[in-house]
Amino acid sequence: MRHMKKILTVLLAAVMLICMSVSAVWAEGEEVAQQTTADNMSFDVIFAIDGSGSMKKSDALKLRLTAGRLFTEMTYSNTSRAGFVQFTNIIMDSQGLTDLSTEDSKASFRDRLSGLQDSVKGSWDTDISLGLTQALNLLKEGDSFNGDRNPMIILLSDGNTDLPNGPRTVEESNAELTGTLSEAASLGVPIYSIGLNYDGKLDVDYMQNIANQTGGAFYNITTATDFNKYMTDIFGNVADGDLTGLNPAYIDGRFVTDFVIDNGSVLMANIVILTDKGVSDPQLIDPTGAVVPLDADHGVIVSTDTSDENKVSTYTILKIMYPVQGAWKVSVKGEADDAVQVNLLTTYDISFKLLNSRDPIAGNDINIYGKLVRGDENITDSNLLSGAMAICTIMDNKGNIVGENLPMTYNEEKHVFICKTNLEKSGNYYVTAHLEGKDGSFSKEAAQYQLSIGRAKLTVSGRPDVSMWCNPIKTKASVDISQHVKSESLAELNCSIEDNGNNIVTADYNKDTGMLNITPLRTGTGYLKLIFSDAYGQSAELTVFVTVKSSWIWFIVAFAILAVIVALIAGIMKATKPVLKDSVTVELSLPPMLANLTPSPATLAMPAKKSEVILGKLIQGDTFAQSTLGNPIMQAGLTTLVNKIKLVACKGGTVTVKILPKTPGMIMINNQNVDNAKGISYPMNKGDRIAIQFSTDGNSISTVTLQLGGEGGWDGNPEPYPNPWDNSPSDNPFGNDNFGSPFGGGGVGNFGDPFGGNTGNSGNPFGGAGGSYGSQPGGSNMGGFDGGQPGNNSADDFGTGNMAGNPNDFGNPSQDDFGSANDNAGENNNFDFGGNSSDNGFGGFI
Known part of the structure; x- marks a missing residue:
């Protein structure tokens, strides 16, 4: 059972x-008639x-x-x-x-x-x-x-x-x-x-x-x-109803069940009583406490199961039409041990109706309204509407969904659900909607609603102005027509273009992109007339004004800007570029056959505010230097060299001496060979000296010595001379020896000693080895030898070795009154007028 x-x-x-x-019913051309549950x-x-x-x-x-x-x-x-x-x-x-x-x-x-x-x-x-x-x-x-x-x-x-x-x-x-x-x-x-x-x-x-x-x-x-x-x-x-399981109570031989009709929109309340052993004598009490007669006149119909295969009634149904809102009670007689179930099935005399805003136009915002109604009366019952949710779906006339499950927002003031949407094309659309009560208390499907969207009027607005460039560079322009033309579909518009006759541009309209593309032909002003038309016979005109300018102006402006930039860069570079500031002392040392042309050193002021200068031009630009150095330079064949020597200012007041590439001849700097093909750069600080040896034949060697900064005596040093007789290696006015004797002293004097000295570059006409006039290999009128035998390593009364190279009476490896022994024979003791490795009034050498 x-x-x-x-x-x-x-x-x-x-x-x-x-x-x-409830099933949906289709209608053409108008809103579908709404039906209540009963209908x-x-x-x-x-x-x-x-x-x-x-x-x-x-x-x-x-x-x-x-x-x-x-x-x-x-x-x-x-x-x-x-x-x-x-x-x-x-x-x-x-x-x-x-x-x-x-x-x-x-x-x-x-x-x-x-x-x-x-x-x-x-x-x-x-x-x-x-x-x-x-x-x-x-x-x-x-x-x-x-x-x-x-x-x-x-x-x-x-x-x-x-x-x-x-x-x-x-x-x-x-x-x-x-x-x-x-x-x-x-x-x-x-x-x-x-x-x-x-x-x-x-x-x-x-x-x-x-x-x-x-x-x-x-x-x-x-x-x-x-x-x-x-x-x-x-x-x-x-x-479209609500099923609720009720809990009957067995009281005095009857199953008594309370139930509530919670709103006034119920069409029919079905009390379904299921039983194993059968029930009888149903009674119904309304919210006022009155017993309701169970007949159709009072809106109640009772049905029971009396089939032959069931010996007892297996169900009893009480159908209450339009029950009033409130608490009800139903009861039936039955046996206490029967498993009686009571269920309440309510259906509503309500429907969900769809409407739309007046005269909807394609492309404009459209409101679709949904409202709960009983007949023609709008339902405002908060018990039904509070918490309810609604959605709608829109299809076109071909059955294609153009909007699915669109939310409909509840407006509490107007008691309607609103879906705001936009349909781009005119024509008939069909809308369905679903309303779900709070917690699933009820659900309603709105009958399909036909929504007729009117054609959007073809209109134009604004006046596009286009400025373009032409000659020598052309720039194309585009106009977004959608910003000026309103239509149901721009892609379906036809467009013809008329020129005002100036023929300064060509143009074409792209339906797919909605863009008007313009290409300049020549400079000038004019306009284009665009005539749009649609399939419904509507048309509208849009005028586009065009100005085409020459692009040369931009080249001029760009060139001027570039020139200013270059000038600024040049100025900055010039302002920050090192310049020559110090002087340079130039000294020449010529071969023996030109020794008589050897000039005095010349100190030249380098050109102010210049960053580099050719030595030859520097000499030419100085009157004294030109008169002093010009002829010796020419006679010694140094013209090419001095014109290949460049003095370049560097940061920190230093100067780089550059021997330019491809200078002909043999070149050495401080006795180091220079690669003529590549040239060389030699940095100098203030006070530095550099000796540049030059020869065109490999035998006759001339030397150009440069010293950066200051003027000196014979040695070109700018230092003061507090003690002309001291033993400094550079402060002797007559020779730069190691011991500073004014009239003598041995080797390494740069300019020699007028009365003696060894290895001086200029030598001494009266004696001493290594001088231009009294040293080996060059001879001297008074001493030395021109060649031949080196002679004994001894000196005679007036010098060392004679022409034949044989030692004289006084030339033995010891010192006499008027001479000094040479490097190899001298004794480490001193005599009155000479000595080895010591100072003497008239001579001496290392």
């Missing part, structure tokens, strides 16, 4: 939901009932047939119809759509369902496709698709397609099923599949697929505890 009540509960709820569901119960239902032998076990009490009878009890509209088909692997029985508008017709249909029997041969074969195809045919035969009815199929089965005995294969049946489901979906026929899955062998995927493909729902019935779970889900997704 509990199985009976469990199945009965599910089937009852499913049938009630289906009976209350929309003109439904056509076909029950596809599995009659195979397995159902004797799954549904021994034939509760699937009871579902059909419940359906007839739940009908409210006088225009509802029902039919059935019973199948195994063949059609066992069927009845087309039957009018349920009278009690007699309802009783007749109930009797037909009650008389159905399962397969007498015990066939366990099942061909679900066969039953569904026949059910769909019955709907078509009953003209269920004329636009104002709600066709549906309810499939009740405990298994899947199984055809061991034919007459066709499972594959053939499944192929037919695919076509049947596709046709049902296209006709808008949902199939609600109810699976009796008590043995766990139901092909759930198979049954689920049937419901999914047609927009129906699948209910997998396994245990009684599934009831609330599935009912909540069903009402949330399919029904």
Whole structure:
């Protein structure tokens, strides 16, 4: 008996939901007429009932047939119809759509369902496709698709397609099923599949697929505890009502149940009482405490199950039409140990209606309004509207979705839901909307609404001004037409372009990008006239003014800017570039044959504010230096050299002496050979000296000595001379010897000593080796030798060695009164007039 009540509960709820569901109705050219729940119960239902032998076990009490009878009890509209088909692997029985508008017709249909029997041969074969195809045919035969009815199929089965005995294969049946489901979906026929899955062998995927493909729902019935779970889900997704499980209390032999009608928009409250042992004597008390007579005159209809297969009434239904808001009470007599269940199914006398703002135009903002109504009255009940959510979907006239699940915002002041959108093209659109009450208390589908969008007027605005450049460089320009032309679709506009006759530009319009592209031809001013037209005969003109300028101005400006930049850079470089500041002393040392031309050193001031100078030009520019050095330089063949020597200022007051590349002749600096091809740079600090040896033939060597900064005596040193007789190596006015004797001293004197000295560059006409006039290899009138034998390493009265190179009477390796021994023969002792490695009044050497 509990199985009976469990199945009965599910089937009852499913049938009630289906009976209350609302289908959309299409309309052309205007808003679809809205229907209340009562108006929309003109439904056509076909029950596809599995009659195979397995159902004797799954549904021994034939509760699937009871579902059909419940359906007839739940009908409210006088225009509802029902039919059935019973199948195994063949059609066992069927009845087309039957009018349920009278009690007699309802009783007749109930009797037909009650008389159905399962397969007498015990066939366990099942061909679900066969039953569904026949059910769909019955709907078509009953003209269920004329636009104002709600066709549906309810499939009740405990298994899947199984055809061991034919007459066709499972594959053939499944192929037919695919076509049947596709046709049902296209006709808008949902199939609600109810699976009796008590043995766990139901092909759930198979049954689920049937419901999914047609927009129906699948209910997998396994245990009684599934009831609330599935009912909540069903009402949330399919029904326009609310199912609530109530808790009856057993008091004084009666099951007493309280329930609440929480708003005034309920069309019908169905009190469904399920029982195992049967109940009787139903009573109903309204919110005022008054007992309500149970008759149609007072808006209450009572139905009970009195089928032959059930010895007791398995259900009692109280249908209360338009119940007032408030707390109600219902009670029935029954046995205390009966498992009575009471459920409240409410359906609402409300509908969700769609409207739109007046005269919507393509491209403009459009408001789509949704409001909850009862008849022509707007519902403002906060109990219903508070927390409700609404969405809408928009399709074009080809069925393409242009906006899906668009949110509709609730306006509390006007009690409407608003969707703000924008449609770019004119034409007819179709809007559907869904409203969900708070916590799923109810749901409403708005009937499809036709939204007619008017054509946007073709207009132009603004005056584009375009400035361009031409000759020698051309710059193209583009105008975004969408900023100046308003139309339903720029891509569909035709555009012709007229020139004012100046022919200073060419232009073309790109429909895809909406851009006007302009190319300059020559300088000047003019305008373009653009004439736009659409497919609706509208046209508009847009004038574009054009100025084309010569781009030479930019070249001039750029050149001027570049010149300024170069001048600035040059100025900065010049301001920061090192300049020559110090003087330079130039001294010449000539070969013996030109010794008589040897000039005095000349100190030259280097040119102020210049960073470099050629030595030759520096000499030429100084009158004294030119008169002093000019002729010796020319005679010694040094002209090329001095014109290849460049003095370059460096940071920190230093100077670099550069011997320019490819200077002809042999060049040495401080006795170091120079690569003529590459030249050389030699840095000098203030006070430094550099000796540049030069020869054109490799034999006659001339020397140009440079000293940076200051003037000196014979040695060119700028230092003061506090003590002319001291032993400094550089402060002797007559010779730069190691010991500073004014009239003598040995070697390394740079300029020699007028009366003696060794290895002086200029020598001494009266004696001493290494001088120009008295040294080896050059001879002297008074001493030395011109060549030949080197003579003994001794000196005579007047010098060293004679012409023949033989030692004289006084030339032995010792010192006498008037001479000094040479380097190799001298003694380390001193005499009156000479000595070795010591100072003497008239001579001496190292």
